[in-house]
Amino acid sequence: MSEQNSVAFVATESIPPSPPPSSQVGAVKWLRENLFSNWQSTLLTVVSLLLIFQILSTLLPWVLNGVWTTSSLSECRDVLQGKFGACFSVLTERWNQLLFGFKYPSDQYWRPTLAFVFLLIAAAPVLFFDLPRKMLAFTVAYPFVAFWLIWGGTLMAPIVAFLGCAAAAYVFSAYGKTNFALGFIGAIAAALVVWSVGAVLIPEGANDSAILEHVPSRDLGGFMLNMMLGVTCVSLSIPLGIALALGRQSNMPLIKGLCVVFIEFVRGVPLITLLFVASVMLSYFFPPDATVDLFLRVVIMMTLFSAAYVAEVIRGGLAALPKGQYEAADSLGLDYPQAMRLIILPQALKISIPGIVNVAVGLFKDTTLVSVISLFDLVGMIRGPILGGSAEWNGVYWELWGFAAVLFFVVCYGISQYSQWLERRLATDHR
Amino acid sequence: MSELAIDREIDRSKMQVSDEIAIQINGMNKWYGAFHVLRDINLTVNRGERIVIAGPSGSGKSTLIRCLNALEEHQQGQIIVDGTELTSDLKNIDKIRSEVGMCFQHFNLFPHLTILENCTLAPIWVRKTPKKEAEERAMHFLEKVKIPDQAHKYPGMLSGGQQQRVAIARSLCMKPRIMLFDEPTSALDPEMIKEVLDTMIELAEEGMTMLCVTHEMGFARQVANRVIFMADGQIVEQNEPEEFFNNPKSERTQQFLSQILGH
Ligand SMILES: Nc1ncnc2c1ncn2[C@@H]1O[C@H](COP(=O)(O)OP(=O)(O)OP(=O)(O)O)[C@@H](O)[C@H]1O
């Protein structure tokens, strides 16, 4: 062939970079490639645009014509005078009921609000671990602070609760190192002892003279109740799920058997059944004069329920880890808790993030099921007192259910965005 | 298997075998279910010895070496490492594991930790070394295996040879008195094999007690002071490398050598 194809070649000049041709950049290129690349995609684009236009042309006038300031549905109709528009007044008028329920004392709304603000601060260092670790001190105190803020009553209750947890932590750190089972059972026993002693010590009627007025669990409601159940159950079910997953892997047959039976049983039962059990039947298991709080019973059931799912998700993560990771940890002399905490769980949990988030989102939405056992959460409020129980707002379905949907969507979308950020942040294996 | 040439002089001044016993195995037997993997193993390893364990696939080499730090449990007989007998007592096991370093065929670095964190983790948590000191020591050993500039990368960003050298450095950070290697080079390309072998030779030159399962016969010839040949869960033959390669006694050994060296 010609001389160009000869073996030896030396470049005589360097070629300067030049911009790409104009048809390869900008909006025109993007449109052509993504929306109008051939006739099928052009057709789809046009149909989709028409559909979006249809939806928006109904929705936008409805929202924009919306009435915000009347005090009943009939007044809304008067203001609208036949125009197509929403009656958002129900949201403004019943705003507090939607958020806090209809029995929470209205001069105390600042308390759950403050608890919510504190929640953001307490959750921050757990969710974003680049934040200073000192903030975790507040996170540890938060459950007790929030408990006191929301329920009020005697300060002794959260203090006793805290002391019980502290005793458990102390016992576990003292004995858990040498014998995990001993430390674990000892910790539970210590907490129970402190709590029962505390319960005896708190005088009858201590709630009546408290700084913060006592609010019984029955009076909680609205979206606040959903948030409380969601946050409590998710944050309790993850550690419990981890424990169950590890227990299922254990080579002690008794522990393994217990975990397997528990997980399989709970997964085989609908949540709503468990909630009914919580609302009526659970009292049979406790001593007759012990009135275990309904909120606590619901929390226990929902936590157990989602812990079983979390455990299975984490078991998948554990199974995905190569055996070599366990062996390397062992060969370096790490003991079981160290190997789990430093090597195995960080990797297994990372794999399990999407699954755990799935469970968390599902659980958060399932908190609305408590409306069935006559707790007035957001859905219970809308169904009961607002739609069913009031003549003024009977019939404002779209506005109310739309509002509920938006609230839940915002939280669930937030959780999903967070999990995606977390996955990116933790991506260290460049395989 | 090829015989990779080791192209440098080996400094034998510190390669001395002392009288002190590092590992003693007496009448050890192990079964997987009904399968008798290790049969009546008797072996004494003195401090400073460099032992290569060879043998056909499935002969129990990995199992033997993994019994020495209780990654596998033995059912009969006695294993004494550094004066501590391996029993089911977890305290003894953890003690021995922190004295004995181990390198695996597939490196088994912790992918969620940086190279430096991989090296400092065990010293900090097991030995309770202060973080600063642990990091200094880690950097020292990373320099020794010639990859200090990778310290802040993650294992997934390194080549196989580099990862294996990190794994060696990670073990060395625990200041082990004995090092076990289970086919450290068999997952690697030839150039990388050389860098890992170089690291191992340097270790040998410093007088480390080493037990090494490998198919690198060049390494066995030049670095080992004893070669052990295993077949069917038994130690069939052991000898100095010179004798072992030039004058194998048993038929199994001859057969194995002719296969592996391609004579
Ligand atoms: N966990 C196990 N359960 C049952 N059998 C096993 C197990 N691990 C290994 N074995 C068997 O034990 C025998 C010895 O295995 P080992 O891994 O020690 O061989 P090896 O000499 O290291 O072989 P290779 O050169 O292929 O690594 C093999 O026959 C293997 O199939």
Ligand SMILES: [Mg+2]
């Ligand atoms: Mg092997």
